Amino acid sequence: MRKSHKIDEHTIGEKMEPFAFKGRHIIDTADLSNDEIMHLVKVCDEIQAMGDDKARTLCKGKILATLFWEPSTRTRLSFEAAMYRLGGNVLGFSEAKSSSVSKGETLADTIKTVSLYADIIAMRHPMEGSALAASQYSEVPVINGGDGPHLHPTQTLGDIYTLIKEKGRLEGLKMGFLGDLLFGRTVHTLVRVLARFGVELHFFSPEGLNIPAYVRSDLEAKGAVFTEQEGLGGRLAELDALYVTRLQKERFFSEEEYLRKKNSYVVDRETLTRAKDDVLVLHPLPRNEEIHPNVDGLPNAGYFRQATYGMQMRMSLISTCLGVKA
Amino acid sequence: MTMRIERINNGIVLDHIKAGMGIHILKLFEVELLHTKIDYASYIDSPSLGMKDIIKIENLDVDPKMLMKMALLAPDITISFIRDGHVDKKVKPEVPPLVEGVINCPNPKCITQQEVYLTSRFQVAFEEDGRLRQQCLFCEHIFYS
Ligand SMILES: [Zn+2]
Numbered sequence: 001m002r003k004s005h006k007i008d009e010h011t012i013g014e015k016m017e018p019f020a021f022k023g024r025h026i027i028d029t030a031d032l033s034n035d036e037i038m039h040l041v042k043v044c045d046e047i048q049a050m051g052d053d054k055a056r057t058l059c060k061g062k063i064l065a066t067l068f069w070e071p072s073t074r075t076r077l078s079f080e081a082a083m084y085r086l087g088g089n090v091l092g093f094s095e096a097k098s099s100s101v102s103k104g105e106t107l108a109d110t111i112k113t114v115s116l117y118a119d120i121i122a123m124r125h126p127m128e129g130s131a132l133a134a135s136q137y138s139e140v141p142v143i144n145g146g147d148g149p150h151l152h153p154t155q156t157l158g159d160i161y162t163l164i165k166e167k168g169r170l171e172g173l174k175m176g177f178l179g180d181l182l183f184g185r186t187v188h189t190l191v192r193v194l195a196r197f198g199v200e201l202h203f204f205s206p207e208g209l210n211i212p213a214y215v216r217s218d219l220e221a222k223g224a225v226f227t228e229q230e231g232l233g234g235r236l237a238e239l240d241a242l243y244v245t246r247l248q249k250e251r252f253f254s255e256e257e258y259l260r261k262k263n264s265y266v267v268d269r270e271t272l273t274r275a276k277d278d279v280l281v282l283h284p285l286p287r288n289e290e291i292h293p294n295v296d297g298l299p300n301a302g303y304f305r306q307a308t309y310g311m312q313m314r315m316s317l318i319s320t321c322l323g324v325k326a
Numbered sequence: 327m328t329m330r331i332e333r334i335n336n337g338i339v340l341d342h343i344k345a346g347m348g349i350h351i352l353k354l355f356e357v358e359l360l361h362t363k364i365d366y367a368s369y370i371d372s373p374s375l376g377m378k379d380i381i382k383i384e385n386l387d388v389d390p391k392m393l394m395k396m397a398l399l400a401p402d403i404t405i406s407f408i409r410d411g412h413v414d415k416k417v418k419p420e421v422p423p424l425v426e427g428v429i430n431c432p433n434p435k436c437i438t439q440q441e442v443y444l445t446s447r448f449q450v451a452f453e454e455d456g457r458l459r460q461q462c463l464f465c466e467h468i469f470y471s
Contacts, residue, residue, distance in 0.1 A: 107441050127437040129464025133444055148435055150465060 022323030025135040025142045029153045029193050037193070041161055043316040043325055044309075052085070055315070058324050059088035065118035066092035067110065068145070069125040074285065075145045075154075078307070079122040082314035086324075091118065108137045115139040120322055122154075122314075141321040143314075149185050154317060155284060156189045158310030159243075160197075165309060166280050166302055167240060170197040174238050179245035179265050179290060181205040186284045187245055188215050195224035202235055203228045206261050209251060231264035232271065241280040241302075242267065247290045268292035272300060282306050332365060337384040339406040340396065345369050347400045347471075348379030354395050358386060375402060393419040394428045398450070399471050401458050421458065425450050429460070433467040 019039045047055050064083040066076050071094055080090045107130060114121060115138045123134060124145040131144035131151070146152045160170070167173055175194065177187050181203055191201050192215065201224060203211055210228055219226055229235070247265050252258040266289060267281060283291055283303040295301050319325035343351060348368050352359070363384040372378035388405065396403050397419040406416045427445045431438045438446050447463040457470045
């Protein structure tokens with residue numbers, strides 16, 4: 001039961017289709033086939049191989065609008081840096097308060113107007129389905145930078161690129177997910193894409209904060225290999241990568257429970273002595289206490305490099321959707 | 327079968343409504359039912375449905391969009407249009423797989439709640455247990471009737 005315009009990821013198989021990204025909207029990773037995702041990864045590499053100066057000619061004269069009805073400095077800066085590194089220009093707003101939206105302008109009118117000024121739009125909006133709605137009004141490609149708690153495809157694609165660059169492959173990787181897996185939108189989208197690429201998934205979450213039923217049934221339907229347990233425990237030694245998510249105090253039943261369980265969900269240097277030497281630690285950032293700063297200096301700390309790869313993936317998306325890179 | 331409601335001369339008869347859903351069907355009408363004679367019987371024995379609701383409304387006509395709304399609430403519903411004491415026509419609306427602009431998404435965080443000019447779109451399908459699954463194509467929220 002997916003949107004009618006979606007490509008069924010299972011029908012594409014090995015055959016390499018021609019990729020038509022020019023003019024396309026990026027709303028949901030479920031719209032992208034595995035081959036299309038790998039194509040975006042290839043474009044990331046190609047742009048990086050061009051070197052900074054040459055990359056800065058790709059989007060010369062083009063304008064990216066970053067429309068953020070909801071503040072998210074990290075995502076917005078990543079999009080804007082991506083466009084500047086492609087030699088383009090950026091305009092936009094970073095919260096609804098400062099925009100015409102506070103004067104009651106509809107999403108439709110904002111998008112119709114902005115698509116006259118800009119060549120491509122990156123947006124974040126608190127309502128679910130807002131990016132899909134915007135794509136119907138827009139004359140230019142719309143990239144979803146988060147529609148409420150619903151979808152956040154550029155984060156997922158950046159994480160995929162991170163794993164490929166750091167681990168060299170996806171298939172057969174054993175990947176752990178630690179923390180609050182019930183409310184973590186990042187994890188929900190990411191694991192469903194990873195399952196399509198044959199990654200083994202191991203979930204470690206406090207009781208009551210497990211992956212939601214719809215994600216579990218989706219993974220089962222895809223034939224994914226996955227396990228669920230509380231705390232990191234023994235499986236830590238098997239993992240190739242560990243994706244840590246923010247643990248929020250208010251999600252726990254009580255302060256006491258939080259304090260009691262917190263330590264099973266914190267990764268520090270001591271934790272990593274029980275893991276593979278080259279285990280890759282990732283985090284969507286910003287973090288709370290769940291990754292101790294004493295991990296930062298280790299080569300395993302992939303979370304800052306992850307932000308770089310995320311920006312590089314946004315460069316790939318902007319340039320393919322604009323059609324300046326095939 | 328005991329009939330607890332009277333014949334009408336002009337209007338509509340809504341039959342084969344899943345028991346208990348009649349009240350929701352009536353709620354679809356806003357002002358049309360003021361000063362109108364309505365007969366409403368619920369939890370009547372039905373050979374095909376077990377229990378059903380029947381509604382008769384005098385001097386009322388309904389358009390295709392309203393028929394679709396009623397069918398989404400009560401997929402087995404039949405509507406008889408009565409003229410001069412006779413059944414002029416009887417319809418059983420089919421529910422298509424894609425329903426556009428008929429129903430509103432109940433998810434308060436859905437963009438269709440805010441953008442009033444946006445045409446709602448739902449993918450509709452029957453589950454094995456007979457329930458009607460409706461998925462908003464904007465927020466992907468799923469609900470049943
Ligand atoms: Zn909705």
